[in-house]
Amino acid sequence: GAGVSQTPSNKVTEKGKYVELRCDPISGHTALYWYRQSLGQGPEFLIYFQGTGAADDSGLPNDRFFAVRPEGSVSTLKIQRTERGDSAVYLCASSPSPSAGQYFGPGTRLTVL
Amino acid sequence: KNQVEQSPQSLIILEGKNCTLQCNYTVSPFSNLRWYKQDTGRGPVSLTIMTFSENTKSNGRYTATLDADTKQSSLHITASQLSDSASYICVVSGIQGVNNDMRFGAGTRLTVKP
Numbered sequence: 257g258a259g260v261s262q263t264p265s266n267k268v269t270e271k272g273k274y275v276e277l278r279c280d281p282i283s284g285h286t287a288l289y290w291y292r293q294s295l296g297q298g299p300e301f302l303i304y305f306q307g308t309g310a311a312d313d314s315g316l317p318n319d320r321f322f323a324v325r326p327e328g329s330v331s332t333l334k335i336q337r338t339e340r341g342d343s344a345v346y347l348c349a350s351s352p353s354p355s356a357g358q359y360f361g362p363g364t365r366l367t368v369l
Numbered sequence: 370k371n372q373v374e375q376s377p378q379s380l381i382i383l384e385g386k387n388c389t390l391q392c393n394y395t396v397s398p399f400s401n402l403r404w405y406k407q408d409t410g411r412g413p414v415s416l417t418i419m420t421f422s423e424n425t426k427s428n429g430r431y432t433a434t435l436d437a438d439t440k441q442s443s444l445h446i447t448a449s450q451l452s453d454s455a456s457y458i459c460v461v462s463g464i465q466g467v468n469n470d471m472r473f474g475a476g477t478r479l480t481v482k483p
Contacts, residue, residue: 298474
């Protein structure tokens with residue numbers, strides 16, 4: 257069956273630009289998570305959705321970062337006025353419940369020049 | 370300071386050899402500990418999950434151990450294969466055991482050479 261997919265796989269943008277990263281979770285998974293992973297580091301939690309609502313957005317670094325999941329399935333992570341420090345791999349994961357095992361997507365590698 | 374520390378940072382071994390990766394944590398109280406394998410360019414994939422009452426869990430050639438008293442875990446890989454080359458990440462969940470309460474280690478980068 258299909259796993260978690262993320263698009264694009266790579267995104268190169270210029271400082272100050274706006275970007276959107278998309279996550280398609282496994283069908284039926286109600287919980288969806290966004291993480292950011294810098295080189296040589298473990299994933300860093302950003303935000304968690306249960307259904308359509310953001311149940312925990314405590315990991316978002318600042319108000320330039322925003323995520324939506326309007327229909328409880330696909331999610332989009334939005335970054336405004338990108339900075340070079342935003343360069344990282346952005347991982348999405350889904351799970352059938354908040355405490356069940358997570359299934360990660362392959363990530364989107366974002367490079368801000 | 371990270372609440373989950375892994376060692377070594379990187380490791381190179383020859384194919385067929387065994388190795389052990391370490392994870393020390395300070396997360397307290399603690400609900401469960403997971404080991405993930407992350408291939409280059411991929412997302413992490415779960416290998417094992419242990420609650421505080423379990424002290425060992427196996428998944429094929431992977432065996433994880435947990436000492437909740439000393440807050441230490443290890444991942445032992447037996448008869449390594451080239452495909453074992455990856456980063457291995459230790460993840461500890463706090464009291465609620467929910468995924469948004471997970472603390473990730475920085476990982477150990479394992480390279481298996483022929």
